[in-house]
Amino acid sequence: MTEVCFNGVIVGTVKNAEEFSNNLKKLRRNNQLTNKLNVHYDKKADSLQVLTEAGRARRPLIIVENGKSKLNDELIEKLKSRALKWNDLVKLGVIEYLDAEEEEDSYIALNEKDLNEKHTHLEIINAGILGSQAGLAPFSNHNSTGRVMLAAKMITQGLGIYTTNFNLRIDSDVSIMHYPQKPVVDTMIYKNVKYDSHPIGQNVVIAIMTNEGYNMDDAIVLNKDSVGLGLFRSTFFKPYICEELRYSGEKDEITRLPDPDKGVSRLRGMEEDYAKLEDDGIIYPEAKIHPNSVLVGKVSPPRFLMGTEEFRMEMREKNDSSIACEREDGKVDSVILTETEDGNKFVNIRIRQARIPEIGDKFATRHGQKGVIGMLVPKKDMPFTSTGVYPDIIFSPHSIPSRMTVGQLIEIIGGKVGALGGRNVDGTIFSSESEKDLRTQLHELGFRENGSETLYDGKTGRMLNVRIFIGNVYYMRLKYMVSNKYHMRTRGPVQLLTRQPTEGRSKDGGLRLGEMEKDVLVAHGAALLLKERFDSDKEIMPVCSKCGMISYINYYRNKGVCSICGEDAPVTFIEMSYAFKLLLDELKSLCIYPKLNIKYKD
Amino acid sequence: MKIEESEKLLPKSVFDEMKAKIKEYKISSDKTISKITEETIKAYEKSLICPAESIGIISAQSIGEPGTQMTLNTKHFAGVSEMNVTQGLPRIIEIFGARKQSSTPSMKIYIKAPHNNNEKFIRQFSANILETLLKDLSKEINVDLINFRVEIVLDLNEMRNMNVSMEKILKQISLSKIKAEIKEEGDKIYFVSKNNEVNDLFKLKVQASEIFISGIKNITQVLPQKKISEFVILTAGSNLKKILIIPEVDIQRTITNDIFEISNVLGIEAARTAIIEEGMNVFNEQGLSIDVRHLMLMADVMTHDGIVKGIGRYGVSGQKSSVLARASFEVALKHLFSAAVHNEVDELKGVVENIMINQPIPVGTGAYKLKLKEVKKK
Numbered sequence: 012m013t014e015v016c017f018n019g020v021i022v023g024t025v026k027n028a029e030e031f032s033n034n035l036k037k038l039r040r041n042n043q044l045t046n047k048l049n050v051h052y053d054k055k056a057d058s059l060q061v062l063t064e065a066g067r068a069r070r071p072l073i074i075v076e077n078g079k080s081k082l083n084d085e086l087i088e089k090l091k092s093r094a095l096k097w098n099d100l101v102k103l104g105v106i107e108y109l110d111a112e113e114e115e116d117s118y119i120a121l122n123e124k125d126l127n128e129k130h131t132h133l134e135i136i137n138a139g140i141l142g143s144q145a146g147l148a149p150f151s152n153h154n155s156t157g158r159v160m161l162a163a164k165m166i167t168q169g170l171g172i173y174t175t176n177f178n179l180r181i182d183s184d185v186s187i188m189h190y191p192q193k194p195v196v197d198t199m200i201y202k203n204v205k206y207d208s209h210p211i212g213q214n215v216v217i218a219i220m221t222n223e224g225y226n227m228d229d230a231i232v233l234n235k236d237s238v239g240l241g242l243f244r245s246t247f248f249k250p251y252i253c254e255e256l257r258y259s260g261e262k263d264e265i266t267r268l269p270d271p272d273k274g275v276s277r278l279r280g281m282e283e284d285y286a287k288l289e290d291d292g293i294i295y296p297e298a299k300i301h302p303n304s305v306l307v308g309k310v311s312p313p314r315f316l317m318g319t320e321e322f323r324m325e326m327r328e329k330n331d332s333s334i335a336c337e338r339e340d341g342k343v344d345s346v347i348l349t350e351t352e353d354g355n356k357f358v359n360i361r362i363r364q365a366r367i368p369e370i371g372d373k374f375a376t377r378h379g380q381k382g383v384i385g386m387l388v389p390k391k392d393m394p395f396t397s398t399g400v401y402p403d404i405i406f407s408p409h410s411i412p413s414r415m416t417v418g419q420l421i422e423i424i425g426g427k428v429g430a431l432g433g434r435n436v437d438g439t440i441f442s443s444e445s446e447k448d449l450r451t452q453l454h455e456l457g458f459r460e461n462g463s464e465t466l467y468d469g470k471t472g473r474m475l476n477v478r479i480f481i482g483n484v485y486y487m488r489l490k491y492m493v494s495n496k497y498h499m500r501t502r503g504p505v506q507l508l509t510r511q512p513t514e515g516r517s518k519d520g521g522l523r524l525g526e527m528e529k530d531v532l533v534a535h536g537a538a539l540l541l542k543e544r545f546d547s548d549k550e551i552m553p554v555c556s557k558c559g560m561i562s563y564i565n566y567y568r569n570k571g572v573c574s575i576c577g578e579d580a581p582v583t584f585i586e587m588s589y590a591f592k593l594l595l596d597e598l599k600s601l602c603i604y605p606k607l608n609i610k611y612k613d
Numbered sequence: 614m615k616i617e618e619s620e621k622l623l624p625k626s627v628f629d630e631m632k633a634k635i636k637e638y639k640i641s642s643d644k645t646i647s648k649i650t651e652e653t654i655k656a657y658e659k660s661l662i663c664p665a666e667s668i669g670i671i672s673a674q675s676i677g678e679p680g681t682q683m684t685l686n687t688k689h690f691a692g693v694s695e696m697n698v699t700q701g702l703p704r705i706i707e708i709f710g711a712r713k714q715s716s717t718p719s720m721k722i723y724i725k726a727p728h729n730n731n732e733k734f735i736r737q738f739s740a741n742i743l744e745t746l747l748k749d750l751s752k753e754i755n756v757d758l759i760n761f762r763v764e765i766v767l768d769l770n771e772m773r774n775m776n777v778s779m780e781k782i783l784k785q786i787s788l789s790k791i792k793a794e795i796k797e798e799g800d801k802i803y804f805v806s807k808n809n810e811v812n813d814l815f816k817l818k819v820q821a822s823e824i825f826i827s828g829i830k831n832i833t834q835v836l837p838q839k840k841i842s843e844f845v846i847l848t849a850g851s852n853l854k855k856i857l858i859i860p861e862v863d864i865q866r867t868i869t870n871d872i873f874e875i876s877n878v879l880g881i882e883a884a885r886t887a888i889i890e891e892g893m894n895v896f897n898e899q900g901l902s903i904d905v906r907h908l909m910l911m912a913d914v915m916t917h918d919g920i921v922k923g924i925g926r927y928g929v930s931g932q933k934s935s936v937l938a939r940a941s942f943e944v945a946l947k948h949l950f951s952a953a954v955h956n957e958v959d960e961l962k963g964v965v966e967n968i969m970i971n972q973p974i975p976v977g978t979g980a981y982k983l984k985l986k987e988v989k990k991k
Contacts, residue, residue: 533964534670536977546971588971601946603953 014058028052028059032116035061040074040104051112060112069108070139071101072119072132080123080133081105106135121441137441138199146200148377149425149438150418158416161379169211169375169487170245181250181347181359186366186490188213189244194377194485195429196422198439212377212487213243214430217423218394218402218466219411219480222386230385231374232405234393238368242403243488247364248344253307253334255356266356267292268308269331275310278331279303285333293358296346302338306360309333336362337517339494364494371493374486378419380410381489394466394475401469402481419484424449424462426483431456498522510548510589521547548589553582559606561592583609615643619650623657665980667964669914672907679901680705697849698870704895708872708888711915711923715871718831718851723866729843738861739835739846740775741828747786748822750777756818758811763793763804763818777827789824793817829855853878876921884921888912938965 013028014021025031032050039048049067051060074081082105089095100106109117109132119132121140126133138146145151145163154162170188174180177187191210194201201207215237222232238244255264268288269275285305287298292308300306311332344363351357366372368384375381393401411420418438425436428449437444454460463478498516505512512521524544532541555562555573562573562582571582585607598605616635620628631653640646662668683701699707699717707715722742728734748754753766772778782802786795796803804821806814834849851869856862857878869875870891876884892908914929915922922928926943933939936952936959952959961967964974973979 529968530670530674533974533976534667534674536665536667536979538973538975538977538979541968542971542973542979545968549971586971588969591970594969598949598953601949603949608958 013052015061016058017061018064019060019062025059028057032059040107042102042104046101046107049108049110049113051116053115062110062112067110067112069110071106071108071135072117073106073135074104075120075126075130075133078126078128078130080126082133136199138439141200141440143200143204146198146440147206148418149194149196149198149436150421150440150443151378152440152443153418153421154378155415158379158414161381162375162377165375165379165381165487165489166211166377168489168491170490171211172209175209177248181361182248183250184247184495186245186247188488189246190241193435195483196425196436196438196485198437199442200439212485214426214483215242215403215486216400217404217406217482217484217486219406219408219423220394220466220475221407222388222405225386225388226382226405226407227385227409229380229382229407229410231382231407232386232388233368233384234390234401234403235387236390236401237403238387243368243372243374243486245366245488247341247366247492249341249362249364251306251334251336251360251362253309253358253360254351255309256311257353257355258312264309264311264332265292266307266309266358269310269329269333273329275329275331279305279333279335284335293346293348294343294360296343298343300336300341300343300362302340303335305333305335306343306362307334307358334358334360338519339364341365366492366494368488369493371497373489373491374404375489376419376422376484376486378416378422380406380414380416380419382406382410388469390469392469394469394479396464396466396481400481404486420462420480421446421449423480423482423484424453426485427458427462427481428452428456430483431458505548509593510550512547546588549586550589550592551584551586552592554585554607554609555580556583556609557581559608561595585609614647614650614654616646616650619654622654627653627657665976667976668910672910675903675907676911679896679899679903682901683895683899700895700898705892708891708895709911709915709924711872711921711928713873715851715873717849718869718871718874720832720846720848720851720853720856720869721867722846722848722856723863724844724846724861725863728861729863732844734861735837735844735846737776739837742832742846742848742856742859743775743835744828744830744832744850745775745777745826746822747782747824747826750775750782750826751822754818754822756814757803758814761806761809761814762796763806763814763821765802765804765821767800767802769800775827782826785826786824791817791820791824793821832856872921876916881916881919881921885912885916888915888921933963935959935961935963935966937961937969938963941965941969 012024012026013031015023015025015028015031029052032052035044035048035050038044039046045063047063049062049069051062052058053060082100086095086100086103086105090100097106101108117131118129119134120126120130121134121137123133134140141151141159142163144166145159147166148154148159148162151159151162170186171191172187173185177185188211190213192213193207193210194212195214197207221227226232234242253266255266257263268285268290269278271278280303284303285308287294287300288305288308289295294300294304294306309332310329313330339362341362341364344361347359347361349357349359368387370384370387373381373383388405390401393405395401410416422438424446425438425444429436432452436449450460453462458464459478461480462482463480466475466479466481467473468475496516500512500519500521503512503519503521514520514523529541529545532544553562553564553571554560555571555576557580558573558575560573560575562571562576562580564570564582565572565578570578571580572578573580573582595605595607616632619631623631631649635646635649640649680702683705697717698704698719699715703716706712723729724735724738728738747765750768750771751765752768753764755764755766757764767779767782772782779797783795783797786802791804793804793806796805804817806817829852831850831852832848836847838845838847851871851874853867853869853871853874854877856867857864868887870887872884872887872891875887889905889908889912892911893903893905896903911924915924922932924930930942931939933942936948936957939948940952951957959966961970961972962975964976967974967979
């Protein structure tokens with residue numbers, strides 16, 4: 012007896028599960044059951060799963076019976092004359108949708124000529140085994156699986172025009188590429204998912220060679236003059252928000268210029284940081300901003316109020332709670348004034364930054380070959396071909412053998428043929444133009460059929476002794492850019508509790524010298540260097556040498572006071588970390604008396 | 614330099630070895646001997662470690678770095694006639710953590726000369742030391758609910774293999790203090806329960822099947838192996854004390870991988886050697902090489918006060934003299950409270966404490982201070 016589960020709930024048992032599931036499928040194909048139903052018989056667990064739930068990923072396949080595709084010539088003719096439509100094929104039981112579960116029970120042929128008696132389904136098109144992402148990579152049947160998957164992932168990170176109404180939208184951390192191009196080497200998927208109309212990269216000339224070590228280990232060398240002409244240029248948008256919050260008892264935040272003359276304290280920055288604010292306390296569009304510029308001036312009521320002070324309006328000091336931009340330059344792109352659901356004033360400011368490719372920005376081809384810029388070389392120093400073509404990118408040959416991305420090499424030849432012949436080259440998986448054809452065409456166009464050319468050194472003008480593989484390839488600029496990542500600190504903010512530096516780039520934090528790094532200094536015996544590295548929270552504390560507790564100094568009388576031993580206590584100054592002082596305090600709160608025995612160094 | 618002069622400059626073992634080698638190679642020229650002595654002293658002095666060198670951390674790093682490359686839980690003898698012994702990181706944790714219960718205790722038993730090539734003897738010996746329980750000799754174990762008894766059907770073939778007679782079984786059953794009436798009938802043994810409770814009957818079944826018949830306790834598996842010139846018996850389970858008593862066993866070479874057992878039977882020095890050997894084995898089997906002196910330091914620390922202590926909260930780290938160092942390691946509150954109760958004083962002489970209070974650490978350049986001489990005014 013086999014358990015039957017409907018949408019994951021046991022509803023009963025059947026004797027012959029396979030017959031039962033075949034009957035269900037038959038009923039579905041005859042439109043007696045909904046075509047959203049899928050069946051899966053799990054022999055190992057001896058259970059039959061019937062699923063009609065929403066949210067399953069399903070894909071269409073041609074039904075095969077007795078080794079013959081149900082989509083016969085007659086139907087194809089009707090489709091060509093537009094007498095039949097897709098939905099009619101589903102209704103006729105020619106095409107059905109399978110989910111991941113039912114696929115387990117199916118035997119799917121890739122090509123019609125492979126069909127045999129055992130097959131249950133046929134792919135509508137053999138490139139259908141790839142999804143819309145992986146399908147965008149050309150010649151991926153020449154690449155290793157891992158690289159195809161990486162490529163599919165990186166295609167989602169490429170910069171392009173992600174939406175055409177980007178000017179009206181406020182999205183966080185998005186980029187727009189200035190001059191995206193349709194790829195010369197494309198696949199069938201491009202037309203079908205309309206990727207042609209919002210491409211994610213540019214066609215560049217690539218030379219596979221080394222360049223003075225600046226493209227080692229997956230780095231790439233970019234032609235500085237190409238960048239100057241607008242290659243891979245993009246714009247980065249970042250929104251800042253500011254809301255006027257309302258607190259109880261007429262204590263509201265107000266967006267205005269925080270003026271120290273009007274009782275506003277704790278200003279966020281210097282005077283010039285507020286310079287671009289207009290009368291309403293909000294920055295104007297197209298204002299040029301620099302790091303720490305204030306975008307919206309805002310004044311808040313003091314956070315902690317004491318007893319009677321609360322009622323004395325004129326005495327109430329105000330805090331500056333302005334919104335300042337982070338450590339970046341740019342321009343104000345748009346200022347939007349609106350209201351929140353609660354009726355509070357709401358300001359939305361979008362910053363725009365031009366992002367010209369710089370050292371450290373990330374690029375990738377459609378073959379999982381990602382890398383960062385190692386150097387921008389002026390055109391005059393780049394190698395060039397006998398026809399005067401300069402490569403835009405110099406790509407390291409060491410990236411090829413271990414990754415086995417042969418597809419990229421074929422794409423380079425295909426790109427060269429397409430660019431010279433003024434046409435698109437089809438690189439759809441399994442049905443692409445053959446490498447042999449591309450090679451003969453390249454030869455006919457007057458180039459060496461293997462794609463290599465003689466190059467001349469840009470600095471010396473001498474001919475290079477080896478022929479360099481050079482051609483056209485589609486490159487994507489990925490969304491990871493150094494300007495969003497780089498971070499340094501000399502001095503900066505500290506945490507309130509421990510007085511140690513804050514953590515993280517966004518808080519201008521310190522770079523942690525961790526446990527293992529500490530061990531290295533100990534092992535090396537560099538005692539004083541180690542002390543210096545860890546004295547970020549160094550403090551000189553007055554300690555009572557009688558009771559061994561932290562005391563304090565009465566500076567009017569210039570005498571030490573100890574809260575236990577009273578005035579005129581014998582106080583000595585001890586250098587310790589603030590964290591240790593905190594530990595002593597915490598021990599006191601645990602009713603432990605941490606007495607410091609003071610002894611002069613002998 | 615004359616060889617006698619170097620006696621004060623070298624440790625005794627090095628000096629003796631040098632002397633023996635000079636004798637072995639029949640070196641007589643004074644000039645050569647003098648040169649050898651000088652070179653030996655030079656090499657010895659080079660191998661010394663400077664005072665205030667932080668050898669503990671250097672050892673930790675030298676063991677820890679190859680440790681990151683170790684594969685976890687590899688069982689590369691899968692299925693082959695080899696014992697399954699814990700290896701890699703889990704074994705390292707077992708050794709240095711001084712776990713009382715090793716997950717795969719195992720012995721290597723060597724046999725003395727006349728017998729060590731006698732296959733028949735080895736086979737017999739293996740059968741004799743293998744721990745045999747009643748269930749190992751039985752075909753079936755049944756619970757008879759009607760007569761309130763447990764029925765055990767003996768496997769006569771297995772009995773012959775294991776060299777166990779019926780009398781021996783009955784004798785062992787009588788020794789086992791099992792609370793039941795025993796009846797013997799052909800190849801069947803009945804355990805008749807004395808009270809008529811079903812639960813007790815099932816308990817009786819478990820007790821009966823676990824009755825010890827012959828062999829040596831804890832030796833659950835034996836595997837004789839032909840090495841180049843002799844047989845070696847590998848075992849799963851370890852009982853060093855009982856094995857070493859057997860006269861045919863070569864007590865000098867027979868070894869177990871259970872460090873606590875070695876400590877109990879052979880003493881703490883043997884345990885120290887075992888820690889070093891076992892540690893080196895783990896690294897060598899993974900194809901990693903580390904200097905044996907790092908493990909020697911580790912073993913010294915673990916055994917220096919006569920019992921095997923692990924590296925960790927309940928061992929070496931938990932017994933540091935400094936309160937702050939202990940508190941910074943694990944369970945801070947426990948250490949701080951006990952320190953407060955016992956009025957402990959932290960002398961601030963260790964590394965961890967001084968980092969905590971931001972003072973120079975007393976190793977390396979921080980180990981020495983300038984002492985100022987007071988100059989009296991004339």
